[in-house]
Amino acid sequence: MNVNSTSVSVVAHPAAAALLTRLRDKQTATEEFRQRLSALTLLLVAEALRDATTVPDPVETPLGRAEGLRLEPLPAIVPVLRAGLGMLDATLRLVPGAPVGFIGMRRIEASGGSGHNGISHECYLESLPGVMEGAPVLLMDPMLATGGSAQAAIRVLRAAGVGPITMVCVLAAPEGVASMQRTAPDVRIVTAAVDSRLDERAFIVPGLGDAGDRLYGSA
Numbered sequence: 001m002n003v004n005s006t007s008v009s010v011v012a013h014p015a016a017a018a019l020l021t022r023l024r025d026k027q028t029a030t031e032e033f034r035q036r037l038s039a040l041t042l043l044l045v046a047e048a049l050r051d052a053t054t055v056p057d058p059v060e061t062p063l064g065r066a067e068g069l070r071l072e073p074l075p076a077i078v079p080v081l082r083a084g085l086g087m088l089d090a091t092l093r094l095v096p097g098a099p100v101g102f103i104g105m106r107r108i109e110a111s112g113g114s115g116h117n118g119i120s121h122e123c124y125l126e127s128l129p130g131v132m133e134g135a136p137v138l139l140m141d142p143m144l145a146t147g148g149s150a151q152a153a154i155r156v157l158r159a160a161g162v163g164p165i166t167m168v169c170v171l172a173a174p175e176g177v178a179s180m181q182r183t184a185p186d187v188r189i190v191t192a193a194v195d196s197r198l199d200e201r202a203f204i205v206p207g208l209g210d211a212g213d214r215l216y217g218s219a
């Protein structure tokens, strides 16, 4: 799906849909929520890396030479805290040697900010290794709601001089996609679903609730 120049890949896989259903279910408790998010992340990241560039990497098997390959440049992984941390381990299983940076971002509701319904976003942590300069980045956050957190994180990444950015999320709202289209049309979005809308608190409907709270048991 292309929304003007913003590329949005919705992973249409039955296993992804089944995992997402468990995440949506309010009866799904923390332990299962973590496991299912991790499994779904594997599918999302596989799609995000579909067009990743590779170089030849021949190896000797016990029976002879095989024409292998490796990812190069190696993508860097940047989870947006807190909820993006729930996607990190699974991503590292697919790119075990990837550099990892961290961005801490929180939404402040009813702050009188300029975003959707007065929401603003506060960046409370930036920790990006220097080796990320020029590298393609997988920006991990389960939720793209208003898009404010993603856009603030993208500003931090651009200031650090990274290469092409792919945002990997579980759920996106049409409002968040539209706002990315306006402000960061070159950022590809990979998601398991685009839901119907945001509610008055800027939560995705039907969504899955607050991903950070469901991951870390504060729901």
Ligand code: PRP
Residues within 6 Å of the ligand: 080, 081, 082, 083, 084, 105, 106, 107, 108, 121, 141, 142, 143, 144, 145, 146, 147, 148, 149, 150, 176, 202, 210, 211, 212, 213
């Ligand atoms: C949630 C979510 C995203 C952001 C999405 O994080 O995990 O980071 O909101 O909303 P937006 O698109 O409107 O910015 P939250 O601020 O609740 O922090 P948390 O991850 O620590 O729970």
